[in-house]
Amino acid sequence: MTELRRTPLYPLYAGYPAVRCIDFGGWELPVQFYGIQREHDAVRGQAGLFDVSHMGEFRVTGQYAEAFLQRMTTNDVSRLSAGQAQYTLLCYPDGGVVDDLLVYKLSQDQYMLVVNASNIDKDFTWLSEHLIGDVVLENHSEQTALLALQGPAAAQILARVTAEPIDKLAPFHFLDQAEVCGRKALVSRTGYTGEDGFEIYLDSGDAPHVWRELLRAGETDGLIPTGLGARDTLRFEAKLPLYGQELSKDISPLEAGVGMFVKLAKEGDFIGREALERQKQAGLPRKLVGIEMVDRGIPRSHYPVFADGRQVGEVTTGTQSPTLKRNLGLALLDIAYTELDTEVWVEIRGKQLKAAVVKAPFYKKTQTTGEGAKP
Amino acid sequence: MSEVREHLVYSEEHEWAETVEGQVVRVGITDYAQSQLGDIVFVELPELGASVLAGDSMGSIESVKTVSELYSPVSGKVLKVNGDLIDQPELLNGEPYEGGWIAEVEVEGSVEEALGKLLSATKYQTLIE
Known part of the structure; x- marks a missing residue:
């Protein structure tokens, strides 16, 4: 231990x-x-x-830092000015997710990456294996x-x-x-x-x-x-994904509903692009949706979800919403069962209990903040 | 500090029991149990008329973060359940020994023997220290 x-x-x-x-x-x-x-x-x-x-915090430094991050991450680093950050993902060639992270542009040749604690070693190794040119990667965690x-x-x-x-x-x-x-x-x-x-x-x-x-x-x-x-x-x-629940090496960013951070059309290739492009063209096999219990019960991570007598997915996160006091979950479901109001059954402690697909995020703040938030 | 009541008996799974009358025993969870669980938001009560076995699960208690089994401290038949907990699960946090009682069980065989197998207040106090 x-x-x-x-x-x-x-x-x-x-x-x-x-x-x-x-x-x-x-x-x-x-x-x-x-x-x-x-x-x-x-x-x-x-x-x-x-x-x-x-x-975890990493420093990425070098003339080729931008090109390196462009290749490693799904979002478009070239859109960042110094003093700006973006949410993005590291993907495997098959489109599965290594981690989700924030990229901060400190200057033309210096970036900070903020990664999940449980993935620090994995991410550092992954990034190290793909370094190009003069790029230096440091772990400042x-x-x-x-x-x-x-x-x-x-x-x-x-x-x-x-x-x-x-x-x-x-x-x-x-x-x-x-x-x-x-x-x-x-x-x-x-x-x-x-x-x-x-x-x-x-x-x-x-x-x-x-x-x-x-x-x-x-x-x-x-x-x-x-x-x-x-x-x-x-x-x-707020339907913000957590790596290990909504995102994993077996779940693509498109399935997890963070496709807006995958810039398939950006300049330069990135790891996972081909697979994600293919998935987009073929249509998603499954999608992350919100569900709400109709019967009494609270959905929890990994509870199986059924419809038409077979398993059609599972709950990724669930709880009684402290703000709304509703028994809610995020669930990754076969695409055929992701329309609003679709009836599904969540297996809770051996019983199948009725639930319905509902709108997510469950909560959105009302006021806008900061100058950039104003339309 | 969690409250332990002198006149009750306790299970190692943090339930309490007390005789209501004759063969009927009222059961609930201890103050220590509720404080460990945090904000309780959901209770799955045992079914009326169900037979329960000491040490076996008869329902569940859920906080925001966790799901915990509810174990029966005695064997017998469920005679009554506390329906107030359906709409007010927070009673388990606020008054675990009173308004937060969970069920009444008609004990099979000797009540003295069934309760005698459980822990005294002093022993339970030691368990949670």
Whole structure:
């Protein structure tokens, strides 16, 4: 048994009596500080602060960095200006997903990639095997901490601890060399909750100071620390995919509903393009949809889904939505059963219970944020 | 600190039991169990009239994140279930020993013997420490 890894903030968790930590891909991380419902409500209504320092950060440097990323990722890197980030995917030649990630363009020849914690080693190896020209790949995950400040009050809270013009930061834009609570940081208007918010990249040693100062600055606005449990329910309601559930080496980005981040027409070839083009032309065999239970029950990850007397797919994520109080799931279903209102049956503890295909995302924030969000 | 009530008996799976009258025993989950589960959002109650066996699953309890089996602490027949839990599963968090009771079971054979197999409050307290 290998020892669980901890983020630089771990010693601070002890200050919360209701904190509960779990093993998350080899990391000992807080699933909750107070309770998932309360933390979920805080992010939808006010703000929450997540420690997501377990995420991986890579640096890609070199004259050929853009060409390299163009070849490795599905989105179009050439559309990025310095100070802009994009959601994208790494695919295998067969169109299955290696990982989903964010690419930050720092300068013409320097990029930061932010990858899932459980995939750090796999991604690093995959990228290393395909390096071209003068491109240098470095893993900065150890020395980088990441805090996510999320919720409608995030901007006003952050404005109190920085002189940077963060209110003008459009979604998927970032400030390199910013200062937050007197410490150097990269601040981006990004997140994984379906709310407005920021992600703050720091040197590991600075994270405890910034964590404490942010919580103090946001106290009057209802800011509380929030754990991985709420992060999962928040991203689920917003239909943001989680690698290992909605995405995997056996699920293509088109099937998972993130086809808009696959730029088949971009200049230059990329790994997986041919397979994805073929899948698009042939028509998708299955698709990720929202389902809602009609009978009493809660769908959960891997529960099989039936229709016409046979299995037509499975649930990828499911829970009782803390915002909507409806028993909802995301399910990967045969394409014939993906129309709205289609009746399906979810097998829950040996019983087949009725459900229906419904619209997803289940939740969308109402207000627009940042200048870039205005039409 | 989780509350353990002196007059109840407990199973190692964190259920409590107490005699209501005669052969009838009321069962529920402990304060410790509810605090471990977190916000409870769904209960699958045992079926009325069903025969249950001590240590066997008779239903389930779900929080936002997890599904847990509900084990019967005694063997017998389900006489009553707490229907309030269908619309208010949060009663299990708020009052696990009162409004959050789960079922009443008519014990097969000797009640003393059935409850005698379970843990005293003192022993249960040690178990959860």
